Amino acid sequence: MTALSHLRGIIFDMDGTIVDSGLDFAAMRKEMGLRSGVPILEQLNELSPGERAEMETILHRHEMAGADRATIIDGADRLLAALSDEGRPMAIVTRNSTETTAHTLSRLKIDHFFDIVICREDGPHKPDPWAILEICRRWRFAVDEVVMVGDFELDIQSAVNAGCPSVLYTEGKPPEQVPGADLATHVAVHLNDLYHLLAPGQDSI
Template sequence: MTALSHLKGIIFDMDGTLVDSGLDFAAMRVEMGLRPGIPILEQLGELSQADRTAKEEILHRHEFEGAKRASMIDGADRLLQALAKEGRPMAIVTRNSTVTTRHTLSFLNIGHYFDIVICREDGPHKPDPWAILEICRRWKFTVDEVVMVGDYELDIQSAQNAGCPSVLFTEGKAPSSVEGNELATHVATHFDELYYLLAPREDSI
């Protein structure tokens, strides 16, 4: 039995974890006139409604352009197939918009894998634990029966805030180069490592 094989449900971040949309967040901040190095949604939350609306139009444009060119991260589809065969439910928690997320999942034909998809309009977004707790409520699982898999500090923080295990997926980067890596309960640098952490019954991907 591997580290996470006992878990009942798997929660994934989308962009950067399963999907590559090629979003340049630094360029997005520059175009929106936002401060560097600070998450975009948090900065938008500080603005007046008029200013926020104007900047959200820029955000939506970048996100939707990313959705139209999105591709699967190597190994992600094979992992989803293997987990689906096991019958463990899967969910997505993303800070992307509902429109962008639906387009991406449809474009890549992977929406059918996920029982639940929670986007930024649905409630408090990561690092708030609300989405993880809401998924547990719908699945009727306890927080220690699920895992949050993501590539960014906010994913890991949301898991820590919810009290569930987490996997930081670095897509080949050194874990030490990712902010918040020390908060993750597990780390996977490639999908083969993630595959064996989650323990699908097939021998290999």
Template sequence: MNFRSPSCLLEKLAVVRFRSKDGDFHDYFSFKRRISMTALAHLRGIIFDMDGTLVDSGLDFTAMRKEMGLRPGLPILEQLAALSQDERVVKEAILHRHEMAGAERAKLIEGADRLLAALAATGRPLAIVTRNSRETTAYTLDRLKLTPFFDIVICREDGPHKPDPWAILEICRRWQLTASEVVMIGDFELDIQSAHNAGCPSVLFTEGKPPGLVAGSTLATHTAVHLDDLRQLLAPGKDSI
């Protein structure tokens, strides 16, 4: 299936109403790329990012970088990898403290429970690829009762991190599927870059924000503003679940 063929993609002008920082409402106009429901509904495996896509842990990455003495705006894991072992151990302890605090307060993003229940009913395998640690990921999934939904969970200790395509390709290997038969869903540019590098379709979840204002929207195969929108694309006919 060619996901970029004219039969699968259609461009239409979307109008999104959103509240700016000054409290006023504005209309945001963008060309929204859509995939037909059939194209996504017939994918054979679905891969999710965790934090910011299915759960909200409220992590303040700006504060985390500041406390660790890292440069603002740059990925934390890549900055840690460039440090000496002694420095890295100290800063990883700070990272772990923040991540565990986030795991304690994490809550489901609106629509996550309905989405996962609908997808489980289709019988397709689900996986998670996250840059979080295995300990905090397992705790978060267990605490929110999400663990049973996922066949595979790949964390930062397991191999190269997103945007490297390794995790997606490893999941494809275990599922015995090609990259074109799975989709990567995430809220961050690194998720979409990882999917692009692996050669698989992607969905950028914007959690209510206008897609054109979220990094990664131009590279993503599709964007979803709400998880219920994603359920319509991935599991049509399962709305009653």
């Protein structure tokens, strides 16, 4: 048994964790006239309704372009298939829109792996713990029976706020270079590391 193979459910972030849509957040902020270093959704909440609608149009264009070019991160499809074979439910929690998330998952033919998909329109978004707690409610699992897997500090902070274990996937980068590593229960540098944390088998993906 591996470190997290006893957990009943697995919650994934989408972009940067299982798919790569190549979104350039710096370019998005520049086009919208937003500040650097502050998440886009939080800045949109500061705008008037008219300004926000204008910015959301720009955001949607970038996200749809990302959905059209998105690719599966190498090994993620095999990881999902291995976990699915074990019968453990999986969910997605993303700050992306419902439309772009559905398009991405469907286009890459991985939507069938996920029991639940929660996007930014569905409720308070990460780092708020609402989505994790809502998934636990639907699955009827205790919060410490699930794990949140993501590539960004907001993913890990949402797990901390919910009270569940977490895995920071660094996409090959040294953990000390990735914000949130100090908060994560576990760190996976490569997809193989993530597999060995989550799956009971010892073979590589």
